[in-house]
Amino acid sequence: MTWVTLTALLSHWRCNRLQFFALVAGLALATALWSGVQAINAEARASYDAAAATLGEGQFDQLVPRSGDRIDQATYIALRRAGWQVSPVLEGRLRTNAGSVRLVGLEPLTAPGTIAPVGMSEDANLDDFLTRGVLFAAPDVADALGRTVAQRIITDPSIAPGVALTDIGVAQSLLDAEGRLSRLIVSPLQPMGLPPLEDIAPGLLRQPAQDAGADRLTDSFHLNLTAFGLLSFAVGIFIVHGTISLAFEQRRSMVRTLRALGVPLRTLIGLTVLELSLFALVAGGIGVALGYVIAAVLLPNVAATLQGLYGASVAGTLQLRPDWWLSGLAIAVLGTGLAASGALWAIARMPLLSSARPRAWAVASGVTARRLGALAVLLFLTGIGIAIWGQGLTLAFALLACLLIGAALILPLLLRSAVTLADRQARSAMWQWFWADTRQQVPGMSLALMALLLATAANVGVSTMVSSFRVTFVDFLDQRLAPELFIRIEDTAQSADLEAFLLTNASDVLPLLTVDTDVAGVPTELYGVRVGPTYRENWLFLDDTPDVWDRVEAGRAVVVSEQLARRAGLWTEDTVTLAPDLTLPIAAIVADYGNPLGQALIAEPLFRQLYPDVVPVSFGVRSDDPDRLRRTLTEEYGLPDAAITDQARIKAFSLEVFERTFTVTGALNVLTLAVAAFAILMSLLTLASIRVPQLAPAWALGLTRRRLGQLELLRAVVLALVTTVLAIPLGLMLAWVLLAYVNVEAFGWKLPIYLFPAHYAMLTVFALAAAALAALWPAIRLARTPPSDLLKVFANDR
C-alpha cells in the first residue's frame, strides 16, 4: 500500500513538471544563497581561528611596548628570571619574489600549549624546529618562501593564510632583528607572588586577551552578509511555499480519492512528509553545490575586502567544510517543513467528505488579506515597542524580523487597496474588467510579490547601508588622512632629529604621541596631538561643545572616540580620568570606524607632561609638494622609502577596497532580484492553467488573445511597480535598523544614513524589467492558447 500510494503522490509531479521544477529550483536557489554566504563566512572564520590558534591572538594576555613596536630581549630575560611565565614572539614582513610573508617567530619551549603549528607532530619534531630551522608555512605562501629562504619549508594548512611560523632565533636572523622581540605572550598559569610588571619592565603594557583579535572588526561585515543570506533564503522560501500550496491545492481531490479508496490519513501525511523531505534533500544538495560556486566566485573579493578593510587574512580558496554543507541541507529541510506546514495541516484537518471541486487557489477571500493585515499591524506595533524600549542585539534582529514579516503580510491588503483605487477610476468596460481581474489575481501572486518586496527591500537596505558606510568612511579618511605624508620610524633615538629636519622642510609637522592605557575601564589608545589648522579644519565630530580645539589645546578638555563614549556610557561634558590627578571634560565625540579600541586625544604638552619618556615615532606631515619632500627625506635625510606613506595612495587603496565590497554585495543583490523574478515567473506559469477558464469569457466577449496576453504582461508590471514602490521605504527602514540599531548593539558605533535616489530609481527599473521578463513567457503562452482550449471551458461534456 505504501509504495502504491507514494507512486500516486509522486505521479502528480510527473504530470506537473514545471511545478516540480519551481519547487526544486526555488529551494535550491534559496539554499544556494544562504549556504554561499555561510561558506564565505565559515571560510573567513576558519582563517581567523587558524590565526588565533597558531599565533595566540586573542587567546592570551600579551605584553606589548608602551611606545614603538620592539621589545629588547634583555627585558624578556629579566621577566623570566623574575618568575613571569611569558613566551616571546617576533613578527615581521619577509619579502619574497611573490610578495611579502608575515613571518612569526615563536619559542616552542615556553609558548602556551595550543600555540604551535599542527604539522609539527607529523613532519618535524621539536628538535628540527629548534635546531634545523624549519619554517611551517600556510599553503598560499609555501612555494614563494621555499624559493627565498634556505630553511626547510613544511606546508601546514592549519596556519593562517599569508603566514609562516618558525623558531624565534630563525625569525630574528631572517628579519635581521637580532636581540629584538615584538611582544610577549602571558601564560594563563603564573606562580604566586610575582613582582609587579612596572618594577621589572616599566616600558611594557599588559594587553588583555580578546582585544588583539580581528574577530570583532570583521564581525560587522559578516553580520551584514549573514543578514543578507537570511533574507535571500526567506525570498526562496516564499517561492517554495507558493509552489507547495499550489501543488497541495491541485492534489486536494487526489487526497480525498486516496482516502476514499482506503489510504489511512496517517499514512498519507507520513508519505507526504517523506516525499517533501526527499525533494528538500535533493534540492538542498543542488543548492549547496550552487552555493559553493557562488562562494568560490565571490570569495577572492571578500578576502580582499576583509584584508583591505581590517587587515584580516582570509584564504582566497574555498574548502568543502562539512559543517556548512550539512547546515545547508538542514536549512533546506527546515525551510521546506516551514513552507509545507500549512499545507500538511490542511490535509490533516480536511474532512474526508469535503468538496473535491478544486478550489480556485487564486481566489482567496479578502478576509484572509484583512487577517494578515491585522497580524502585520500587530508585528509593526511590536517592532515600534522594541525600537523604543528594546536593547541588545537579539532584540535588534527581532525588530528587523517584525518589520520585514509585517511588511510582507500587509502587502496583499495594500495591493488590493491600490487595485480597488484604480478600479474606481476606470471608465471603459475593458479596464473595469482588467482591474477586477487583477484584484482576483492578487492572492495567487501575493507570495511571489512578497518575495519581490523582500528582495527589493533587501537590495535598497543593503545598498544604502554599504553606500552610507562608503560616504562616511571616505569623509573619515579625508579627516584622518589630511596630512599629505605619513612617516613611521623604528628607532626612537631618531625622533627629535627627524622632527627638526621636518620643521625646516615641511609646512606643518604633526607628531603622534601614543600610549595604550585604560580610560573609564575601556582599553584605549591615548594620543597627544599638536593642535593646529589641520585638526581644526578637517576633523568632524559626532557631537561637540563650543571651542573644542581651543579647550583641548589649553589642556582643559579631551576628545574621545565614539566606541569609548558608548562603551563607558559617556558623552560630551562628562568627565574622564586620564591620570590619578588629571580629570578632564569631554569636549567632543569623534567617529573612529573599524577600531575595537577606544581613542582619546589630548594636547601634546599635556601628553608630554603625563608621559615624559614617550617620544613620537609617527608623524603626519603637511606639504604643498609631497613628492619633492619625499625625495628630500630619502635622498638628503636618508630615510628609507618604506618609512614614508603617501596618504593619497592609502585613500585610493581604501576606495578600491570599497569597490570590491560593492562587487560582493552587488552580486548578491542581482542574485536576490533574479530569485524574485523567478518567483514571479513560476507563479504566473503555475497560475496559467487556472487562468484559461477565467480569461475564456473575456475572449468570448470580444477581447483578442493577443490583447489578453498584453494585459497579462501589463498586470504583472503594475503589481511589481506597486510592490517596488512599497519596497523602497521598507528598504530604507531596514538600512536604518541595521545602521542605527544593529551596528550600535554589535560594534559600538553608529553610522549616519545617506539616501541615494538615483540608485533607487535604477533599482525600480530593474525590478520592473525583471517582472516584465518573468511575465513575458506566460503572456506569450496565453496569447497563443488555441481557441479549442478556450472553448473547452464552455463545454459541459467531453
Added chain:
Amino acid sequence: MVLTVQDVKKSFPGAEGEVPVLRGVSLTLERGETLALTGESGSGKSTLLHLIGGLDRVDGGSITVAGREITDMSDTDRAALRRTDVGVIFQQFNLIPSLTVEANIAFQARLAGTYDVAHAKRLSAALGLTDHLLKYPEALSGGQQQRVAIARTLTARPKLVLADEPTGNLDEATAAEVLGQMLALVRETGAGLLMVTHSQSVARRMERHVHLSQGHVV
C-alpha cells in the same frame, strides 16, 4: 448477508441547531444482489452511502459490512475496510489525474494487495478501455472516465459496491450503456451493489428498490 443497516440515525449542524437527515434507517443486502436507493434531494441517500462506506460516522444504530460491525471501528480500520471489502464509485469519477488509465484501474487492487493482471485486462476489455490504457484521464470523455472508475472498483474484487449517481454526469445513451456494463460485471463478480440514483429508469434495472423520504425508508 453482505450489508445490514439497523436503525441508523445521522444529523448535521445547521443554522438553527442539529438537522436530522437519517431518522432510523434499516435495510439489508445479500451478496450478488442489486439495490437502488432513491429519494428526493436532501432525503439522505448520499449520507447513507457514505456511512456504509465508512466515510462518515453514524450518530445512532449500526452498520455491518461483510460480517464486520463498522460503527465503532477506528479510522484506520475503516480505511482498511474500504481497501478490501468496499468499492465506491462516485458521480465525479474521482480518478487520479496524474496516473494513466491502466494505473488508475490497478490502483485500488494494488492498495488492497489483490491485483490480478488478467482480471484487470478482462475488465478493461469488457468496458471497452483496452485502447485507452496508456492515456491520462483528461484525454477521455465523461463516459469513458466513469468506465475507468467502475473498472478500478471491480478489479479490487470488493464484496460490496457502493455507487453514488454513477451515471448522473452522462448523457442518456451513454448512461444506459455504462449501467448495463456495470450491472453485468457486478453480477459476474458476485458483489452486492447499492446504487444511489435519482432516475426511476435506472432504479427499475435493479433487483430491489428502496425509497428514502425525510430520513425514513418508505
